[in-house]
Amino acid sequence: MPTIAEEPPNPPRAEQRTAQERQAEQHTVEPHRHRQIAESFGTDPERYDRTRPRYPDALIERIVAASPGPYLLDVGCGTGTATRQFRDAGRTVLGVEPDARMAEFARGAGLDVDPLEEVLSERRDLHRSTCTNMRAP
Numbered sequence: 001m002p003t004i005a006e007e008p009p010n011p012p013r014a015e016q017r018t019a020q021e022r023q024a025e026q027h028t029v030e031p032h033r034h035r036q037i038a039e040s041f042g043t044d045p046e047r048y049d050r051t052r053p054r055y056p057d058a059l060i061e062r063i064v065a066a067s068p069g070p071y072l073l074d075v076g077c078g079t080g081t082a083t084r085q086f087r088d089a090g091r092t093v094l095g096v097e098p099d100a101r102m103a104e105f106a107r108g109a110g111l112d113v114d115p116l117e118e119v120l121s122e123r124r125d126l127h128r129s130t131c132t133n134m135r136a137p
Contacts, residue, residue: 038099041078045105049079060085067091077113080106087111 041048060082063072070092074083077095079102086093095113097103106113 042099042101045079045102048102049081049105049109052079052081055082055085057085060089064089064091077106077111078102080109080111080113083111083113084109 064086070090072086072091072093074080074086074093074095077083077097078099080095083093083095083106093112095103095106095111096116097106097113098116100115103113103115
């Protein structure tokens with residue numbers, strides 16, 4: 001007796017998927033879009049710096065309090081928003097930025113910011129205990 005092939009179940013509608021499922025799909029389906037967005041920030045670093053909000057003072061204070069020493073590494077520092085805040089909190093900060101336009105803007109503002117390629121090739125002596133990132137401890 002012939003049988004009718006079962007149809008696959010309907011995929012869940014977009015609003016039924018969890019945020020985690022949607023995020024995973026974005027990363028696997030179109031990762032190039034994330035790079036395009038990231039690279040777009042450097043097209044107008046002055047505007048980015050002017051409109052980028054500061055990090056909450058409580059977050060900066062918490063990171064500074066939990067840091068093992070006076071040195072911080074701000075990876076992906078952009079135009080230096082957090083770099084300035086950490087410097088103003090009394091820390092010595094090295095900013096690292098993959099976008100040369102953003103790094104140049106930050107250096108023009110008097111911050112110690114290096115392009116990522118330079119850090120990877122020349123500053124391999126940085127110790128992990130002297131570094132932090134923007135996640136609270």
